[in-house]
Amino acid sequence: MGLVPLLIGISLVSFGMMFIAPGGPTSVFLASAHPMSPVEVAQIRHNLGLDKPWYVQYFLWLGNMLHGNFGYSFTDGRPVLTKILEKVPVTALIIGLSFVCTILIAIPTAIYSAVHKDSLFDYIATAIAFIGYGAPTFWLGIELIQLFSVKWHLLPDSGLTSIDATGLDLGDRIRHLILPVATLTFVSLASWIRFQRSSMLEVLGEDYIRTAAAKGLSRNTVIFKHAFRNALLPLITLLGLYLPALLTGAYFVEIVFTIPGMGYLGLTAIFERDYPTVMGTTVISAILVVIGNLLADIGYAAADPRIRYD
């Protein structure tokens, strides 16, 4: 398994980020409103273990991390892992919902486009895909807020719950989720429609499709039973490849709509120079991507009997 070196590399890069900052991690204390004496700074450096050589610091950090201790946030002193884990469900909810929406829209659109290649529908779908591909996620979010929240007062523009909501109000939650999920869905649609369409076109050109049509099977049987199932295979790979982008997209959506998820946490940490949280978010994002890729590989092998991993 190449997984172990991969994870070690990820941890090294995440750890290395801390050393890019001019002045190192303590610069945040030096720049604060109350200038500290060199003695105090040295004391803080000692408390945080920053006076040790970098490799000692790295192995301490790595060892702690393997025990589930990602360190403590510089800003509120809470364990980083707890801070991140409590945000994962929110991010997962947004990604999950928009992924389902994307698949439900993209696959039928792509199949219709491929089967009716060069039709008006195909052109419009391709054009929309190109636009979605070039549209910044945050801009789409802003425009949706401009229309649905500012202009028409239909949907809330931020957060996951209304301020006056009591307990978990499902209708309220859904209303808060519509715009963020729609934003992420639209930007994802582009890749999926294009990919599924070309995959379908490729399969439709295969000999076995011509054979199936030639032996008198109905058009629907050929399209759905023979072509569609084979055209779905490459999508499993795309899922693995697309996960980092999906995660980034979700982070943007969280930032624009002020939704307290991992992206919002990570960005706030970046602004506040909360190094342990930044490193923790980076490591966990990367691990999620690695797991996603692994699942995609396994899924691919399970779906396609021709693929075998040794």
Next chain:
Amino acid sequence: MTNVPVPVKADADDLMPHVSMLADVWRRFRRNRIAILGLVLVILLVLAAIFAPLLSHYDPNAIDTSIMGTPQAPSFVHLFGTDDDGRDYFARMLYGARISLEVGFSAMIIAITFGTFYGAVSGYFGGLTDSVLMRFVDMMLSFPTFFLILAVEALTNNFSIIVIMLVIGLLSWMSVARLVRGQILSLRERDYISAAKAVGAPDGRIMWRHLLPNALAPVIVAATLAIGNNILTESALSYLGLGVQPPTASWGNSLQKALDPDVIGAPWLTFIPGLLIVITVMAFNLVGEGLRDALDPRSSGGRA
């Protein structure tokens, strides 16, 4: 095959006149109307960026205090209206195009140069070198790239345009490296490479003269697509306040105040920069896709 009477160069690839290959690509590219639309848009954008001072007599940073605080809607005086500081938005968008294109091109050149070199070394030497180098690429690709760019940009705390270019370029070369490696891997087993090795050509020469030129087509496509992606990245960084800093105009940082109370009644202030980003990224993608079809001799030149 006649030997061209140029005494100094006698490599195999010189026997094929380069001009005719380019002409061939252009002939196929030209037939693709959508790609031509992309090319026209790109040329217009580049011209607009170069001749920005001629296209608008407004200074993009000049504040008109008489209309400060109340953004003016687009009119003949101010084509794209004014922002909440009373600055002419058309001028700001023109100068913003400069930033976008500068960052887009420069970061692309950094990423392509580094990625090509890295991928070529990895593919050419193979074995352990290849395993180690590609493991590193796998690892870098596991990070959500934008988050990494964001974190590095924030931690370096330097928002000069050079640093932005460097950070974007140095964190987006991985897919190019993978691409070039794949090309080199398949090319290096060809007979003409064995022939070059047999006559004792040094590694560097084989790589430069025989491998890279033949691996170039997909790199050119990737380079074109990368420009669009870099422009998106720059705008996102600037939107978050971790890229081009105001008062310098950039399409991304124009969106920073998009949801401020002052600006929310002026939808053109968010719509225009966003639309410009979409058009620009789309234009580069259309050219890239067109090039992909035109450079691949197997495709008939139509759009897939």
